[in-house]
Amino acid sequence: MLFTVLLGLITSSLIVPFGRFVKTKWGIILAFIPLLLFLYYLQYIPLISWDKSYVQHIDWIPSLGVNFDLRLDGLSLLFSLLITGIGTCIFFYAKSYLKNDPYIDRFFGYLCLFMSAMLGLVLSDNIFLLFTFWELTSISSFFLIGFNNDHAVSRKSALTALSVTGLGGFFLLAGLVLMGNIAQTYSISELAEKAQLIQDHELFPYILGLVILGAMTKSAQFPFHFWLPGAMKAPTPVSAYLHSATMVKAGIYLLARFFPILGSNPAWTYSLMIIGGITMLYGAFHSLFRTDMKGVLAYSTISALGILVFLLGIGTEDAIIAVAVFIVVHALYKATLFLITGIIDHATHTRDLSVLQGLRKVLLPVAIAGFLAALSSAGVPLTLGFIGKDLIYEATLHSEQHVAIYLTVAAVITNILLVSAGFMAGIKPFMGTLPEKFEKINMPAKSLWIPPLILALLGVLFGCFPHIIGDWIAQPTVNSIMKVKTDFHLQIWHGFNLVLLLSALTIILGTILYFINKPNPRKLQWIERLNFIAPLTIFQKAYQRIYNFSTSYSNYFHNGYLRSYLLKIIIFAEVLLAYQLYLGGPLHINWDLLSAISVYEVVTVLIVFGAVALTLSTASRLTAVVATSVIGYGICLLFVFYSAPDLAMTQFTIDTLTVVLFVLVLFKLPPFLNLAKKRILIRDVVVAIVFGMILSMVAIRVLHVPTHIAISEFYGKNAYLLAKGRNVVNVLLVDFRGFDTMFEIIVLSIAALGVYSLLKLRLKSSEKE
Amino acid sequence: MKSTILQTASRYLLPILLLFSFFLLLRGHYFPGGGFVGGLVASIAFVLHSFAHGTNETMKILRYKPLSLIPIGLGISAFSMFMPAIFGLPVMTGLWLEHPIPVIGMIGTALLFDIGIYLVVIGVVLTILFTISLSSD
Secondary structure (H helix, E strand, O other): OHHHHHHHHHHHHHHHHHHHHHHOHHHHHHHHHHHHHHHHHHOOOOOOOOOOOEEEEEEEEHHHOEEEEEEEOHHHHHHHHHHHHHHHHHHHHHHHHOOOOOOHHHHHHHHHHHHHHHHHHHHEOEHHHHHHHHHHHHHHHHHHHOOOOOOHHHHHHHHHHHHHHHHHHHHHHHHHHHHHHHHOOOEHHHHHHOHHHHHHOOOHHHHHHHHHHHHHHHOOOOOOOOHHHHHHHOOHHHHHHHHHOOOOHHHHHHHHHOHHHHOOOHHHHHHHHHHHHHHHHHHHHHHOOOOEHHHHHHHHHHHHHHHHHHHHHHOOHHHHHHHHHHHHHHHHHHHHHHHHHHHHHHHHOOOEOOOOOOHHHOOHHHHHHHHHHHHHHHOOOOOHHHHHHHHHHHHHHOOOHHHHHHHHHHHHHHHHHHHHHHHHHHOHHHOOOOOHHHOOOOOOOHHHHHHHHHHHHHHHHHHHOHHHHHHHHHHHHHHHHHOOOOOOOOOOOOOOOHHHHHHHHHHHHHHHHHHHOOOOHHHHHHHHHHHHHOHHHHHHHHHHHHHHHHHHHHHHHOOOOHHHHHHHHHHHHHHHHHHHHHHOOOOOOOHHHOOOOOHHHHHHHHHHHHHHHHHHHOOOHHHHHHHHHHHHHHHHHHHHHOOOHHHHHHHHHHHHHHHHHHHHHHOOOOOOOOOOOHHHHHHHHHHHHHHHHHHHHHHHHHHHOOOOHHHHHHHHHHHHHHHOOOOHHHHHHHHHOHHHHHHHHHHHHHHHHHHHHHHHOOOOOOOOO | OOOHHHHHHHHHHHHHHHHHHHHHHHHOOOOOOOHHHHHHHHHHHHHHHHHHHOHHHHHHHHOOOHHHHHHHHHHHHHHHHHHHHHOOOOOOOOOEOOOOEOOOEOOEHHHHHHHHHHHHHHHHHHHHHHHHHHHOO
16 A cells, blocks of 8 residues: 555656656656556455455654554545546546646646645544645645746635645644544544543544634635635646545545544534535535636535535434545546536637537537536436435435424535536536637547546446445445444435435426526626625735735844844843843852862953953954954863863864954955944943843852753763763764764755855856846 | 965975874764864864965865865765664664774774764865855955
8 A cells, every 4th residue: 555655756756857758748657657556446445345444554753653554444445546546537638738838747746746645645544644644735736726837826826725725734733633642542543442532521622623624724615715716727637636536525534534533423513514504505606606617616616515514514324425425426527527627728718608608519529528527416317416416315304303404405505506507517618509719629639538528427327327336435435434334225216205306306496597597797796796705805814914914024033134133132032031030039159169260260261351352442353353262262271171172172173263264254344444323332232241241140040050960970871881982072972962963064064055055156247137 | 375484384284284183083982072173173274274375276185176075974974874774773873893993993883973074074164164265366
């Protein structure tokens, strides 16, 4: 299993050196990666049963409980198949779709990365691993959404998507950590065993809220839905992949995965039902007003995600079965609709539904795919959508008595609106008479229209033989969500009952709505007038406020003057230290503890005083530097007196080199002039004197604090025993704290590279913009 | 700053100081010294030479850019860090030869690590100083 996660990561890093290869026609080989993975996961279908799952355990940071644990159960398998299966279609499609794009290598790099992240997410059995992949999907989708990075709108939507999903990531992490701490385990399967412990804990409401917030942002639930329509700025294959089967379903996956741990209690049920309910109605309602094909699809996706959250909230066995099936239904028809949108966009250079019509005459196979997908989304019998819709109504009708009627009404209204949205995207562009300007359209390449056709046909195939999905995919999924063995079989025909009536009603009313509701730019304008209360506007305003605040904040603290930095740092340190000293109570000096003063020390200190006086009074920059280095040397001598030879040696050499450095730099500076105003001089003097006084007081205080000699004793004892060295300082540097040293020399190297590149690689004035 | 005395002196001081820096490096594990101080002393030797003869002359003695010492040093340190992993021990475990070698003494990964530090320090100090001094010409 590990290789399935790593394959995409390795491929995406190999694309960096071998990117040119992707641009040739051989780049199509990349599409065989998801295909291979898809076939690999297919073989698990007969192997996974309700209590059987495949586990791969790899220690990563065992001391922190972070392990690379992968687990393949029914739920993971469903998602893995979707990710790789739809992924295969997308890879083939994207290769043709972006054939002329100069950055196609980059695109496939991001796509592979994203696919790996998604696979890792659905397979991981450790909450930290899960979170890592969760964030990786946010980041890689950021690159995919902002792929057309020369458009400002594209960049902005990518940033919005990243900040919303990233914010959710924070919530999720907090929730996961709380959960892990309560249960004392970071393994998801072990957490499920301690569900009762977590649910009884007083922090449970917070955990639940945080996890739901994480899922809401990722799965575009109201009021965090606004990043999803914005993400439509991505190239169409990306939209198809992200919004049908992967990115937005990650939140659904999360909720399903944590259903055994957090579910089955009123807080879970009501919050998810309300969130999902609002989202599904809101998304479906908004999809009516869009004229852009992708806009319609975006809002109907939001609505479908709402339905899934809603069903997870209901949480009965019927509802979970409906979730498992509807995930497949939605992935199949939504991917198809997105892909045909891409084809239409390519061929006609517009996605405006008020213009597009009659395209069946020139794009027949695409039209067939669109028709089938639209029928599946409408839930017409003999499509998988019909079965999905049946299950949804079944779930709402058989939920708790007093809410069943409301839930059913909400589901029916949503579905009626979705029928219309599906017809709008899948049928509308192909109906009517073909305008003259579209007559010259040629059929697109095979790799463009075959993937959506396959997906659409699968929707019909599964609709005619629902037990394929039911027994092989849905049943293991439901079992792994419910953690009990359930036995159900999907059927095409349930007999005449209320559910069938509701289904028929949905299709009829939806079709009527489709004929009444003509796409019209004026309606779009009408709905946009309500934008001032939309969550997106609120988000943008908050964003602008934060942006302004941080700009002024940075401008104040980060103004580029070294003297201002020093002043701020010193004042800050003074405040902190003074506060600590104040807390510590009165100071007193115990003269008995101090050793006698020797004549060497007196002389050294006198020299240092003289040097300080000279530094302050001299008018020459060079003299000031030399005087400062005298101070440094004086301190080195003190180190020698107090038997710290290592320190003294280092300080001596450093001081010498600092003077050299100063001299080299000073060479270029203008003469030393005193430009400071008297007021500023006084301020600096006060700050300096206060700092000196505080440090002296700290030094006196240190004498009182009983020294912890345990540490130095440990090093003294063990330096030779463990590290075979007699010089404790050096043993510390190269052995006990060797990691620190390693990072320090890396930092040094970076500093040197910085100086080198700043000075050597300076742009000539002609090269500057 | 072309002074005959300094020029003559630096010609002899350079090898002596370098020798001294190497001495500091080797004894570091038992007596005051170590890779960091050793590296600083070695760079002072070169800086002194550059003061007397000009930076370009010193660069000629060095033959290679001091910048190239940085990756070599980092590589040596990193190698000594990960070498125990080859033998299946945790990273950074000290490995030692069983018997001391004449003059040098005990040899182990710690010394290798120190040599890495030594080279990085020389590389960093000389890169910074020489870059600045060459750019001010």
